[in-house]
Amino acid sequence: MQVTETLNEGLKRGYAITVTAAELDEKVNEKLAEAQPEVELKGFRKGKVPMALLRKQFGQRMLGEVMQEAVDGAMNKHFEDSGDRPAMQPEVKMTNEDWKEGDDVNVEMSYEALPEIPEVDLSVISVEKMVVKAEDEAVEEALQNLADTAKDFEAREEGAASEDGDQVVIDFVGKVDGEAFEGGSAEDYPLALGSNSFIPGFEEQLVGVKAGEEKDVTVTFPEDYQADHLAGKEAVFSCTIKEVKAPKAAEIDDELAKKFGAEDLEGLKAQIRERLEAEYAGAARAVMKRATLDKLDELVSFDLPPSLVEAEAQQIAHQLWHEDNPDVHDHNHGEIEATEEHTKLAERRVRLGLLLAELGQKAEVEVTDAEMTQAIMAQARQYPGQERQFFEFIQQNAQMQQQLRAPIFEDKVIDHVFDQATVTEKEVSKDDLQKAVEELDEE
Template sequence: MNVTEKSAEGLSREFHVVIPQTHLSTRLDAKLEEVKGQVHLKGFRPGKAPLSFLKKMYGKGMMSELIQEEMAAAQEKAFGDAKIRPAMPPHPHFEDGIIEKVIEGDADLEYDIHVEVLPDFEPIAIDGLSFQKKVTEVPDDEVDEELKKIAEQNTQYAARDEGAAAENGDQLEIDFVGKIDGEPFDGGAGEYVPIVLGSQSFIPGFEEQLLGVTAGEEKTITVTFPEEYGAPHLAGKEATFDITVHAVKAPKEATVDDQLAQSLGMEDLDQLKARVREQVEGRFETQSRLHLKRDILDLLDEQHEFDLPPGMVEAEFNQIWSQVENVERDEEDKEKSEDDLKADYRKIAERRVRLGLVLAEIGKEANVTVPDQDLQRQIQMQAMQAGVPVQQVIEFLQQNPAALAQIRAPLFEDKVIDHIIEKAEISETTVSREELMKDPGEDEPAPAAD
């Protein structure tokens, strides 16, 4: 194997690789000898089939595997000898038809490798960095507002007077039997089912036709299932529902008291208030950390200047731009030309790549790692959000290392931010709730190459 460096310009490297055909043939013969005793061919005793016959039967497939192995070894040698770290997967370049000739045993395996490398730079020392952390006290009215929302979400209902007509917001208890073309369908029946009029928890048109019903009334309504309904056998079809109304209940006024707290498993209202205050404090702390993280990222961006791998920037820009094209532009973006917008978002891509590389280098120097339990927790969360079994996600990630890296990257970066916060001098500055809750406009760093 002969590997030579052809060019080195900026962060671009190109290598020329030559793997002699004789070396490949020798390896192929050795591999065939290994499997000779395991192959059972009609007309030959085990292990007695001629090598030439085995080569004819299995040579091309085995040679393809050997080519992949030799290319991986050549790549490792090229990068190791040159002491470089690839920024992205390298690109091999072959002459037309060369692979077929190599497989046939008629040519050396000769090709070029083009790769972009990670820049060499020294990250700033993080010991002694100083930042201000925005904080604010949880106001009592914030807790009261949260308690009011909880009370409204746990509305209690009381039966209306006999003969009273159902109004929007009332809760009914009903039996129903759904039919299509006069025949009941699976899943279309229920008994003593609670339904709040106006909640839009049933298909369109269902709740609206129950306004004005009274307890004890029987009624048949007609609705049409949406075209995008989850059950294909019902989507877009007209159905009737035979309904019996058992009760019409009006909502009670939402009250924040011990009874509400006890209905939620608390001892009394004081315990519920304490729990709510903790939750609000947690939200405030999360927002406070977002502001602190943004300040840290801004400083790291300002303090580092080095060449960026063009391929990484382009990949990050393409990802950002694909998102931009799929959402409605805000008023500021609408006033800009597409070229101006692309220039703005390319700067964001450059910032993300730069920060990803800086955080990766700081994390490497500090031996920052992502615990397995953190990674597993994130995988489980993504599986729940996608509505698929965890094992299915794990199997997908085992087959797609890049997808696993995308999950690991933000966890790693948060660990590096934690490390910086531990080493830095952090002072607190009190701000208003409104200022704390402003969007810090954080843009996540792009994942750096391992």
């Protein structure tokens, strides 16, 4: 077997692989000899079939397997000997297309090698960690929001008209083209006006109604409504208003605290303060992570595999196009060209991705089974009632597993960088942190 270099430009590599006919023949004979003891053919006892007959019966099939194994073996040995790591799946093609039994096999292999990643002294990195304390005002605001969510409703005076924010208790029957439809009727339904829980335009028409009144509400179902037979259709809902209730804010006291699992009001305030500061810490980490990635990007420079950059640029362009065209949910659109700006961002992502992978490997960073399970469960919660099916889907899908593993790995590598870097804490206001987070989105 011969492997000859045909291309070596930058990260691009090319090799010609030749597997001789004699090597193939020898491998076929080895496989047949290995299988002979277990082969049974009519007229022969098990294990006594002559080699010549075995070759005639199974030789062609064995030859195909041997050719594939020989080429794969040559490729694997090449990567072991050279130390090259292909950026993407190598392109392999047979050059003697008119090959027949008895000929050598000639194959061309080409790929882009991953670059050598330079050593980085992480101790030279200095980053600032923003620290925000939860002020009493923020805690009180969060308390008030909790009280709003726990609000009750009490009946308005007799004859009072409903206002936006009120709750109306109604019976209703919905009809399309004069015919009632399934799921379009209810009795004693408590509807909070302004909650936007009904079809657009429904709740607004019930502002100003009084208990005991009847009112027809005319609305048009959205074009993308989940029930196809109703999408885009005009419907009339005959409503009977049974009660009109005004919102009543919950008292901020120990009883409210108990509703949210705390022993008393002071305990609830402590929980809120802890939650707020955890949110601030998460936002501050995102700011510190971006600053750290910026510094890493400045510290390293190496050749990038063009295929990885191109693929990443295309993905960025495609994602941004869909963000600008949110009504398009499929991929039935024209080709999206990556711009110079997309390519520049792709180069940064590929460079940092390769660097973080190298840093993680050297630091022996691993994603544990427990961390993967936690990530899968977090995703599964987005599909209530189908968690088990989602879990099984992930277990059987290697690509989805990698998509979940990658951000966990990256965050663990970033934590490793933080451990090596100089991190200085700086106490700032909530507004300063918010401004820093908004600047991340603008970049």
